[in-house]
Structures are given as structure tokens and as C-alpha cells.
Amino acid sequence: MATLEQxxxxxxxxxxxxxxxxxxxxDELTRETQLGQQLSFKSGEQLFVKIIDLxxxxxxxxxxxxxxxxxxxxNGQLDHAISVFDQIKxxxxxxxxxxxxxxxxxxxLENQYESYYSTAIPILTTSLLNTNDLSLERAKLNEALTELEKEKEKTKKDSEKYLNEIKDVLSKARQAAVEVGVAQHNMIFKEEADEHKNLSEKWLRWTIGVLIAITLVGIGLLYVKPSDEGAHFLIHFTITKIVILTVMFYALAICTRNYKAHKHNSILNKHRQNALNTFETFSKAAGADLQTKNAVLLEATHTIFSNQQTGYLNNDGESDSPNKIIEIIKNSASKSQE
Incomplete structure (x- = not known):
């Protein structure tokens, strides 16, 4: 027990x-004049006033x-407040x-304020009990407690507001990340579509060129007549014409086949690009309907991984045929829901 001297x-x-x-x-605490608005302690002004008033x-x-x-x-809490105020100054x-x-x-200071208050309240209460005008001091104490409750309620509302803002920013960030991911895959199919389109145009020009060459050679051969040197020369002349035309028609077949293949791939990748472009729109339109969102996802997956008919290939696969990747996604979705 402490002595009277202590x-x-x-x-x-x-x-x-x-x-x-x-x-x-x-002014010594906010230091707005010295530090400017960006680095000043203006945001803590109300807190400084509360602590000083206490x-x-x-x-x-x-x-x-x-x-x-x-x-x-x-005394310990007072030393802490003095130390922090000195650091601010x-x-x-x-x-x-x-x-x-x-x-x-x-x-x-904000985290320690409750400790300041907790150590100050017993002193103020004891002083209140020792005064003659107890009712007046009690009213002051109730006013102080009411003010504290208001400050706590305000702090709680501010915290909830900031928490909601953080959640909103996080939600938008996640949504942006998804859209960026979709956009990246969209660019993959766009680049493929453009590349095959350029190649198909190249092979179309070759096809037209070979057709023109065949026409010119055919017309030229009409004016070339075999000589009367004998049957063996006639046979040689005929075989030569057949070989020339066969080679040219073979070249035409190659050009046509490559043109159709690249045109098919160009249209197919363009279709996949369009599917990814519209995926987010239909997915958002579904709202909270998880079944509709899954249906949109499956249809987009089907469009991307299945072989769609374009009419440029003779052996186009059936677009409605079962797709193993889609079946895997269906099974995974059903298991996750269970």
C-alpha cells in the first residue's frame, strides 16, 4: 500500500x-500549415479534441x-498520450x-482512446462522489457517457460503411479479373481467325491464278496441232498434254483444298470469338439464376470445343454430337453441387 508521501x-x-x-x-498537432493537406494530421483533429478534453x-x-x-x-496512459503527441509534433x-x-x-491514439477513457472514468467518478453537487456532476458524467456512446455508434457506422466499400471494390475487382480473362481468350480466337482469313485469301488468289493458267494453257493447246511424223509422235504429244493438264488440275485441287481449310478455320474461330464476346452479357442477364448461367456456360463451351459446320469442308462433323469436354464439365458441376 502506498504511503501518503508516495x-x-x-x-x-x-x-x-x-x-x-x-x-x-x-495547430501544433494538425500541422496543416507545415505539412500541407496531403501529409497533415487534419484527419485526427476530432480525436485530438476528445483526448485533450478528457x-x-x-x-x-x-x-x-x-x-x-x-x-x-x-499515469501510464498519460505517458503514452504524451509520447504519441510528441511524435506528432x-x-x-x-x-x-x-x-x-x-x-x-x-x-x-484511436486504438488507445478507450484505455485513456477507462483509466480516467474511475478518477472522475471518485471526484464526483466527493463533491457536494452530486446531481450536477452526475449529469455531466451522463453527458460524457452519452457522447462516448455516440462516438462509438458513429465509429461503428463508419466501419460498416468502409467495409461495404471494400467489399464492393473487391467484387468489382473479381468481376474485372473475369472479364479480363475472357477478353484474353477472345483475343486468342481473334488472332487465329485473322491469320486463317489472310491465308484463305492467299490461297484464293492462287486458285484463281491456277484457273487462269489452266484456261490459257487449254486455249493454247487447242492451237497446237500434232505433226504428221507418225503414230508414236501423236501418242507422245497426247500424253504430254494430259500430264500438263493433270499437274495443273492437281495444283488447282491443292489450292482449293487449302483455301477451304483456312476459310473453315477462319469462320470457326470467328464464331468462337463471338461466343466469348457475348458470354458475359448473357451470364449477367441471368442474374442469380444458377441453372441459366450453367446452361450459358455449357453452350459457350460447346461452341468453343466442338467442330461447327461451315460448309467449306466435305467432312464437317455434326455440331450436335456429344462432346467429351462438355460431359466432363457437366459431371464436375453436378459433383460440386452435391
Whole structure:
């Protein structure tokens, strides 16, 4: 148990600290003129006022009558407040991450305010019991408690608001990531479609060229007549014409086949690109209907992985035939729902 001398010494020490603490002005703490709006402590102004007002009320109490244990607990909290306020007054914006350090100091005070209040309330209550005008002090105390409750409620609402904003940003970020992923795959099919389109146009030009060459050669051969040197020369002349025309028609077949193949791939990849372009629209239109979303996903998957008919290939596969990849997706979806 503390002696009277210890009680007086601690009381005088706290009084001295409080008087020094209460000489700090708001301008010294916010430092808006020195640091500018970006780095100033303007956002903590209301918190500074609450803390100073709380300690001002304690300063008006006769501390000699307060138990030593209460004073000792309050003294520790007062030292913490003085330390943080000194750091704010001496804050140097030239340090690394000044914004983070500024916010950290404000957060320290905000997190510690409840401890300040918890150690100050017993002192204020004890002083209230020792005064003659108990009803007036009780009213002041109730007012202080009401103000505290309002501050807590405001802090709670602000926290919920910020939490909802964070959730909204996170949701939009996830949605943007999905759209970026779809756009990336969309570009893959677009590049493939453009490449096959260019190749098909190239082979179309070759096809037209070979057709023109066959026409010219055919017309030319009409004017070339065999000589009368004998049957063997006639046979040789005929075989030569057949070989020339056969080679040219073979070249025409190759050009035509390559043209059809690239044209088929160009249309097929363009169709896949269009499917991905419209996937997000139909998926969002479904809203919360999970069954419709799954149907849209399966149809988009079917369009991407199945062999669609374009009319350019003689052996086009049936577009409605079962697709193994789609069946795998169906089975996976059903298992995850179970």
C-alpha cells in the first residue's frame, strides 16, 4: 500500500504532466500549415479534441483524494498520450513512407482512446462522489457517457460503411479479373481467325491464278496441232498434254483444298470469338439464376470445343454430337453441387 508521501508525489507528477500536456494547441498537432493537406494530421483533429478534453476534465479533479492504484494506471496512459503527441509534433515528412507513419500515429491514439477513457472514468467518478453537487456532476458524467456512446455508434457506422466499400471494390475487382480473362481468350480466337482469313485469301488468289493458267494453257493447246511424223509422235504429244493438264488440275485441287481449310478455320474461330464476346452479357442477364448461367456456360463451351459446320469442308462433323469436354464439365458441376 502506498504511503501518503508516495500518493502526493504521484499526484503532483500527474498534475505537472497534465498542465504541460494541455498547453499543446490543435495547430501544433494538425500541422496543416507545415505539412500541407496531403501529409497533415487534419484527419485526427476530432480525436485530438476528445483526448485533450478528457484529460482536461481529469486535471480539474483534486488528485490527492484519488486512490494510488487508480492514479498509477492513469499515469501510464498519460505517458503514452504524451509520447504519441510528441511524435506528432516532431513528425518528419522526409522519412520513408510518411503517409503510413502518419496514419500509424493516428491509429495508435484511436486504438488507445478507450484505455485513456477507462483509466480516467474511475478518477472522475471518485471526484464526483466527493463533491457536494452530486446531481450536477452526475449529469455531466451522463453527458460524457452519452457522447462516448455516440462516438462509438458513429465509429461503428463508419466501419460498416468502409467495409461495404471494400467489399464492393473487391467484387468489382473479381468481376474485372473475369472479364479480363475472357477478353484474353477472345483475343486468342481473334488472332487465329485473322491469320486463317489472310491465308484463305492467299490461297484464293492462287486458285484463281491456277484457273487462269489452266484456261490459257487449254486455249493454247487447242492451237497446237500434232505433226504428221507418225503414230508414236501423236501418242507422245497426247500424253504430254494430259500430264500438263493433270499437274495443273492437281495444283488447282491443292489450292482449293487449302483455301477451304483456312476459310473453315477462319469462320470457326470467328464464331468462337463471338461466343466469348457475348458470354458475359448473357451470364449477367441471368442474374442469380444458377441453372441459366450453367446452361450459358455449357453452350459457350460447346461452341468453343466442338467442330461447327461451315460448309467449306466435305467432312464437317455434326455440331450436335456429344462432346467429351462438355460431359466432363457437366459431371464436375453436378459433383460440386452435391
Amino acid at each position: 500518493q502526493k508525489q504521484l499526484s503532483d507528477q500527474i498534475k505537472s504532466k497534465l498542465q504541460q500536456f494541455l498547453t499543446i494547441s490543435l 484529460f482536461k476534465k481529469v486535471n480539474s479533479v483534486e488528485l490527492y483524494e484519488i486512490p494510488y492504484k487508480m492514479l498509477n494506471g492513469f 516532431n513528425f518528419n515528412p522526409a522519412t520513408n513512407n510518411p503517409v503510413g507513419q502518419r496514419d500509424s500515429l493516428i491509429d495508435q
